[in-house]
Amino acid sequence: DVVLTQTPPTLSATIGQSVSISCRSSQSLLDSDGDTYLNWLLQRPGQSPQLLIYSVSNLESGVPNRFSGSGSETDFTLKISGVEAEDLGVYYCMQATHAPLTFGSGTKLEIK
């Protein structure tokens, strides 16, 4: 199975600060169809996960554009440009290129 390693495990940020989360894959996530199926999810406290970014860098509808994704092959990054209070929670990367689908271990974002 593909292992996704997220760093850091926890992140503390002030409002307005920009932060980045890394997700590294044990295998290339480039699919044979040319796409890379790496998504980012946010799980706010007590809520179900919600999709932020799909296919590395595509912003899901309704998600603020302070969120952005980048990367290729095995190295991916989620950036939040100007953290807001509502951004606290646990961020997960998820790959759907290789079966079975797998998730990263999560990065908890705390607001100082």
Next chain:
Amino acid sequence: EVQLQQSGPEVGRPGSSVKISCKASGYTFTDYVMNWVKQSPGQGLEWIGWIDPEYGSTDYAEKFKKKATLTADTSSSTAYIQLSSLTSEDTATYFCARYDSSYIRFDYWGQGVMVTVSS
């Protein structure tokens, strides 16, 4: 508006089974595969499997092949997961999530169902 409404919390005795539901609305149920995801207390996310409601076809992660059974009722637009031979390891929150195969993403999630295994 797309909604996935899951059933309420369940308590099951060790060795028993529980069946939880995920009722879909706001879209054509048979147009999207439904996935299930497990989250153990204080832990991350774990993919269980998917069901294609149109054909009834399923796929499971290896570790859940003997634990979970996925079904779907197209007449009520409801997906189900049955967990059998419950142990303390099955205590977790279980989410259903709609899979958009056009963009390879889980675009809508249910609110989750807490299953507690206790004697």
